[in-house]
Amino acid sequence: MVGFKHIGWLPEPKKEGNNLGILSFETAKTMSRLISLYKSVSDEEISRLRNDVIRSKGVAFLNSDDEGFLLGLACAERLEDLDRAAAAVARLGKKCSDFGLERFDLVYKELKEGVVSSGKLRYGSSAAERKIRKIERLVAATSGLHGAVESLAEMEVSERKMKQWKSRDSDLQKANYDNLIQKLEIQRREIRNFKEISLWNKSFDKCVDLMARVVLVVHRRICGLFGPRKRIPMKEKVFPHSGPLLTASKPVMVRFYSRKSGLFEEEEEGVRTNRIFHSAGPETVGGSGLALRYANVILTAEKYLDSDVAISHVERESFYEMLPENLKILVRAKLSKNMRCAEEGDALLAEGWRDAVAEILQWLAPVADDTVRWQMERSFEKTRFDARPTALLLQTLHFADREKTEAAIAEILVGLSCVFRFENRRFVHCEEFY
Known part of the structure; x- marks a missing residue:
């Protein structure tokens, strides 16, 4: 993987690679979040943000007419969204056999500190777009699998009920039961097909590799779009019509060594970090909980x-x-x-x-x-x-x-x-x- 392999890690014994299985659904949600982030920083979306959203009368009158301040909020929130997606990728990375992918939390931490390159993959390039399309196909197939599994569960409930009705020895009930059994077999065959083309049978290494690349591309894109800004201090409250700006450190390519990363320590499974959300001051509608x-x-x-x-x-x-x-x-x-x-x-x-x-x-x-x-x-x-x-x-x-x-x-x-x-x-x- 670009930015991970050949970066100076000491070799370690490889673990046996496993497929995602039931974790495919959680992985598909993370992939969807990454695709959403990728699309949110497209030229079209950024143009809409600058020309329509920020200049709209409601935002300008109620929130702020300071474009720099509003862009700072946008940058900070997108980075927080990316942090949460990266945390999910890092958790899956712990199950990878590749040494670099297994320590993606450390890689992302160093990336945010500006001491490791985000690699050669560029936002909007043909290579990046191919990976996004591949992820979209995998998510679509996994979504289909999810729906098929839910339908099968409903059909199996009906099967159990019809078994009781069948005992009445009614010809009509027996015909309905046989028809349901045929549908169950078709549904199970459809699930097997979905498993073959979805994330279910894909390895942790391949999936984490794909997602990690998108994380790096999106991070580079956000930093490039919004430029060097001063990060909003989360200990201070954000009030309407004023506010500090964001910053990002200048990237420098260096080697780094294995050590414990504290990047995701405060974010347990299922717990969201909402520093931007909680930064609204008491004079704001959100700060008042209204x-x-x-x-x-x-x-x-x-x-x-x-x-x-x-x-x-x-x-x-x-x-x-x-x-x-x-x-x-x-x-x-x-x-x-x-x-x-x-x-x-x-x-x-x-x-x-x-x-x-x-x-x-x-x-x-x-x-x-x-x-x-x-x-x-x-x-x-x-x-x-x-x-x-x-x-x-x-x-x-x-x-x-x-x-x-x-x-x-x-x-x-x-x-x-x-x-x-x-x-x-x-x-x-x-x-x-x-």
């Missing part, structure tokens, strides 16, 4: 604005309970003032409020959408084989200024209440609801 709640409030309000029917009392009560106490007070005060100044049934006023709410939601709803998307992508990461680029925290409500976010939400709720009142539909009535 990002997902506020995102749901915004998206529910958007749904109600597009609705042409009345909202039930239960729905209104449920929606109201989503608001923290300080936001309830803010909405109540604004709503009472607006209702006193308005006349019942003013259609023009209702249209004006509708336009105002729609204008706010135009830039606020995408941030709320990305907040929910970010949470879902992380929640389902353990079971998914999805290799699409994931959302970044900087495009969510996590680092958003809490005061500005709450002011925008209050305007939406007041406007929505006025729209429903003046259109003779019930939503929020200041005396009844509050």
